[in-house]
Amino acid sequence: MTEFINPSLVPKRKLITGEEIPCIGMGTFGSDRFSPDQVAQAVAGAIRCGYRMFDCASVYGNEALIGRVFEQALAEGVVQRDELFITSKVWNDMHGKGDVLLSCAKSLQDLQLDYIDAYFVHWPFPNYHAPGCDGDSRNPDSKPFSVERFMETWRQMERLYDLGLVRHIGMSSMTIPKLEAVLPLCRIKPTVIEMELHPCFQQQALFDYVIAHNIQPIGFCPIGSPTRPQRDMTPDDVADIEVPEVVEVAKAHRIHPAVVCLKWAVQRGQIPIPFSVHENEYVSNLRCTTEDPLTDAEMDSLRNAERDCRLIKGQVFLWPGASDWHDLWDEDGVIVE
Numbered sequence: 368m369t370e371f372i373n374p375s376l377v378p379k380r381k382l383i384t385g386e387e388i389p390c391i392g393m394g395t396f397g398s399d400r401f402s403p404d405q406v407a408q409a410v411a412g413a414i415r416c417g418y419r420m421f422d423c424a425s426v427y428g429n430e431a432l433i434g435r436v437f438e439q440a441l442a443e444g445v446v447q448r449d450e451l452f453i454t455s456k457v458w459n460d461m462h463g464k465g466d467v468l469l470s471c472a473k474s475l476q477d478l479q480l481d482y483i484d485a486y487f488v489h490w491p492f493p494n495y496h497a498p499g500c501d502g503d504s505r506n507p508d509s510k511p512f513s514v515e516r517f518m519e520t521w522r523q524m525e526r527l528y529d530l531g532l533v534r535h536i537g538m539s540s541m542t543i544p545k546l547e548a549v550l551p552l553c554r555i556k557p558t559v560i561e562m563e564l565h566p567c568f569q570q571q572a573l574f575d576y577v578i579a580h581n582i583q584p585i586g587f588c589p590i591g592s593p594t595r596p597q598r599d600m601t602p603d604d605v606a607d608i609e610v611p612e613v614v615e616v617a618k619a620h621r622i623h624p625a626v627v628c629l630k631w632a633v634q635r636g637q638i639p640i641p642f643s644v645h646e647n648e649y650v651s652n653l654r655c656t657t658e659d660p661l662t663d664a665e666m667d668s669l670r671n672a673e674r675d676c677r678l679i680k681g682q683v684f685l686w687p688g689a690s691d692w693h694d695l696w697d698e699d700g701v702i703v704e
């Protein structure tokens with residue numbers, strides 16, 4: 368029988384709107400390792416175990432099956448709709464005029480919901496690549512970031528908010544220069560931002576910027592995505608669960624290093640969204656937020672796990688004329704166009 372962790376014991380984060388959401392969610396990107404059905408079964412198990420936040424996206428290709436799980440859990444009274452916080456995201460090929468609304472309508476239909484709790488612009492580029500394509504593949508139609516184009520997309524996000532179809536709107540994989548350019552133009556500001564965050568990639572400056580703007584960071588790849596497909600790895604990548612700073616804390620607490628990454632994330636203030644289809648893993652990932660916190664000294668020592676190791680480099684979104692994936696991340700403090 369699935370272990371039940373009472374959701375009322377799981378700490379909450381307060382959004383700027385005053386709404387409280389769980390300090391941890393479950394990721395649902397099965398990549399090419401897990402089928403939509405396996406991910407949906409994990410979501411069903413996770414609801415029974417006490418998860419109340421799920422990070423979905425149209426491009427993950429499993430929203431219809433996850434929607435059936437939500438529908439059944441709600442029908443059976445396992446959970447009430449207002450206890451759940453469900454996210455989804457518009458994919459890069461649906462940024463055009465009217466397309467964001469269509470994409471949201473499809474996600475609502477697939478997820479069998481009347482509203483989505485937080486809806487994200489998945490990437491700030493309209494650049495499409497075939498799912499599962501090789502890391503070196505490029506789409507000749509790809510374009511660099513444009514404030515004007517992004518704001519056309521954002522205006523549609525604001526419209527979804529006005530219509531009550533989404534309760535929060537968010538951005539993902541942004542940089543400080545991009546946020547500086549677009550935030551003043553937003554009629555409705557993002558309340559949440561997804562960004563890659565794990566001990567070996569802490570993005571301290573962006574994290575601080577987001578917090579200072581009253582936006583809640585949601586951290587993806589919180590364990591450092593240790594078993595991602597080979598095509599998403601480069602020789603310089605570091606495995607968070609193997610660095611000495613993380614391993615040492617894991618030994619002291621007699622827990623898996625993956626769980627150290629999650630405790631660190633929650634105590635630092637981001638909302639981690641770890642993925643796993645394995646019940647023992649997703650149970651311990653939720654339970655770890657309710658017990659045995661890291662000490663201040665351990666939190667300090669984990670600062671030194673920083674290796675500036677970005678895992679989701681986004682190279683498949685590069686446009687003709689771009690030099691390499693660093694161009695996507697505005698590392699010199701100006702938007703690369």
Ligand SMILES: NC(=O)c1ccc[n+]([C@@H]2O[C@H](COP(=O)([O-])OP(=O)(O)OC[C@H]3O[C@@H](n4cnc5c(N)ncnc54)[C@H](OP(=O)(O)O)[C@@H]3O)[C@@H](O)[C@H]2O)c1
Nearest residue numbers: 394395396561587588589590591592594625641642643648
């Ligand atoms: N906004 C965006 O652009 C964006 C980008 C990337 C990801 N995301 C979201 O973030 C979620 C998480 O990212 P991710 O799946 O790439 O990486 P992750 O959560 O850092 O790593 C997931 C892997 O860690 C292992 N794991 C999980 N819990 C464990 C435990 N307790 N002990 C040992 N190993 C454990 C599992 O490996 P095994 O399966 O081998 O057991 C699992 O596949 C995604 O599912 C997605 O929802 C969003």
